[in-house]
Amino acid sequence: MSRLSPPQRPCVLVFAGHDPSGGAGIQADIEAIAAQGAHALPVITALTVQDNDHAYAVHAVDAQIILQQAMTLVAKIPVSVIKLGIVAHKKNATAIASFIQKMQTRQPGLHVVLDTVLGSGHGDALSLDDAVEAIQPLLNVATLMTPNLPELARLVPQHKDIAAQVGALLQQYRADVLLKGGHAAATTVDNVWYQRGHFQMSRTWSWPRFAGEFHGSGCTLAAALAGQLACGTLMEDAIDQAQIFTQQSLQRAYAIAAGQLIPLREVQRPRTATIQKKLQEKK
DSSP, X not given: OOOOOOOOOOEEEEEEEEOTTSSSHHHHHHHHHHHTTOEEEEEEEEEEEEOSSOEEEEEXXXXXXXXXXXXXXXXXXXXXXXXXXXXXXXHHHHHHHHHHHHHHHHSTTOEEEEOOOOSOTTOOOOOSXXXXXXXXXXXXXXXXXXXXXXXXXXXXXXXXXXXXXXXHHHHHSSOEEEEBOTTSSSSEEEEEEEOTTOSSEEEEEEEEOOSSXXXXXXXXXXXXXXXXXXXXXXXXXXXXXXXXXXXXXXXXOBOSSSSSBBOOOSOOOOOOHHHHHHHHHHO
């Protein structure tokens, strides 16, 4: 009797920081990627001192240690997508970008999802040098970036108009842009996808704005997107599915202390007929 082959999952190579509260960073990435049906290969770029509300310190991992881990992984394990979070400073960003450029030479079309984190949700620093300057090498290798409105304004300070800011990014870099509207004042959260090579929006999504604040919502969305792309989902559908997953995660968020809630990043499994019957019997 032949043994069945175990299922194989596509892998996402993740460069991100460790958040000891478990709300954002590498843990959020691992959970969100797994929920899409992919597997995260986590390389920690920084150790942070933070809780679910504030970041107090950042300690960079040495660039050579980061590269040793990444090179060991890709020497054996096929990588379908790369996801980037915080890297602590420009030295790490430069080393990681150089590594990715070599991978892109071997794998044309390799997706690189960049969460353009320039600080915590409350504005605390997550870089040891200028965050905008530090992220520049990564912008050059990204194929999709996910800035929110404040990050967009910091990345393109020479323009005040959102359309001009996005246009400058599309002109300067070869990445799609998913602009997140969570920091706007509207009653809905409006996210807009701009395709590289185009200077107009490709699609807009409007989502209900949930009450409260959340720790790691941006990580959740970018990582879910990377996971969807790793599973072979086309870009527009990947953006759509990642947003649906993020909304569900926020809607089911839980508390670990006062302050920001933690998104529940897990697969929403349908109830079986048996469970539904028991629930009905209790009513």
